[in-house]
Amino acid sequence: GKFYSVRMRAAKNGSHEQGGKHISGGEKLSTLSHMKHAVNALLEKGLTHSRGTPDFMQIQFDSLDEPIKLIKPLQIETNEVESVEIGQALSWNLLEKVGISRQIIEKAYTYMTQYSGIRGAILIDIHLGERIDYKNEKGVRVSRMDWMNTNFEKWADYYKVPKNSRVKEALVLATKVCEHPATVAELCWSDDPEYITGYVASKKLGYQRISKLKEYGDERGCRIFFVDSSKDEDLNSYIQYLEKQPVIIQW
Numbered sequence: 746g747k748f749y750s751v752r753m754r755a756a757k758n759g760s761h762e763q764g765g766k767h768i769s770g771g772e773k774l775s776t777l778s779h780m781k782h783a784v785n786a787l788l789e790k791g792l793t794h795s796r797g798t799p800d801f802m803q804i805q806f807d808s809l810d811e812p813i814k815l816i817k818p819l820q821i822e823t824n825e826v827e828s829v830e831i832g833q834a835l836s837w838n839l840l841e842k843v844g845i846s847r848q849i850i851e852k853a854y855t856y857m858t859q860y861s862g863i864r865g866a867i868l869i870d871i872h873l874g875e876r877i878d879y880k881n882e883k884g885v886r887v888s889r890m891d892w893m894n895t896n897f898e899k900w901a902d903y904y905k906v907p908k909n910s911r912v913k914e915a916l917v918l919a920t921k922v923c924e925h926p927a928t929v930a931e932l933c934w935s936d937d938p939e940y941i942t943g944y945v946a947s948k949k950l951g952y953q954r955i956s957k958l959k960e961y962g963d964e965r966g967c968r969i970f971f972v973d974s975s976k977d978e979d980l981n982s983y984i985q986y987l988e989k990q991p992v993i994i995q996w
C-alpha cells in the first residue's frame with residue numbers, strides 16, 4: 746500500500762523555533778494501517794529521552810509519492826578500545842584510509858564539539874574542510890528512512906548485535922548517507938553524556954563502531970558527513986537525497 750513518512754521532534758523550554766533545546770527526533774516509514782503503532786513508538790521515544798522531558802513535541806506524517814529505495818545495511822563491526830585516546834586514534838586512521846587528510850580530520854574534530862547540540866548533521870568538504878551546508882543552527886536532517894522490525898531482528902540475531910533502537914537508528918541513517926556516491930565518510934558520537942560509543946562509517950569501511958570516542962559526562966557530540974563535492978556538482982541534489990529520498994533497509 747501507500748507509504749507515509751512519519752516524523753517526530755521534541756524540545757524543552759519552548760519549540761525549536763522559539764529557541765528551545767532540542768531533545769529528541771525520530772523517523773519512520775509506515776502504511777496507514779500501521780500508523781497508530783508508528784506514532785505511538787515516536788511519542789514514546791520523545792517522552793523517554795535522557796536529555797529530559799519535552800514541553801514541545803510535533804509528530805507529523807506526509808504521504809510519499811517517490812518509490813522507496815531498498816538498501817542493504819552496511820557491514821557492522823565493533824571495535825572495543827581501552828581509552829578515548831585509542832578510540833579517537835582509530836577513528837583518525839579509518840578516516841585517513843578513505844582518503845581524508847589529517848588536516849581536514851583535525852578541523853572536523855573541532856566542529857564535532859563546536860556544533861554540538863545541533864539538530865541535524867553538518868556537511869564538510871573533504872578538500873577544504875569548510876562547512877558546506879547553509880543550514881546554520883539546524884544542520885541537515887536525514888529523513889524518510891526505516892528498517893522494518895522483523896527484518897532488523899533477524900539481522901541482529903545473525904550478527905549477535907543488541908536489538909537496541911539506538912544502534913538500529915544510527916545504522917539506518919549511516920547506511921542511507923553512505924549509499925550516496927558523494928559521501929566519503931560519516932563521523933558520529935552522541936551528545937548524550939551517558940553514551941560514549943560512536944562510529945565512523947563509509948561504503949567501503951562499513952559501520953565501524955568504536956566503544957569509546959568521548960569521556961563520560963561530556964555533553965558534546967554531533968554528526969559530520971565528509972562530502973566530495975567534485976562527485977556531485979549540485980549540493981542541493983545531495984541534500985535533497987538526504988532529506989527526501991525514501992529508503993528502507995533490507996537485509
Ligand code: PML
Nearest residue numbers: 911912915935942943954
Ligand atoms: C546517537 O544516538 O546519538 C548516536 C549514537 C551512535 C552510536 C550508536 C552505536 O552504538 O552504534
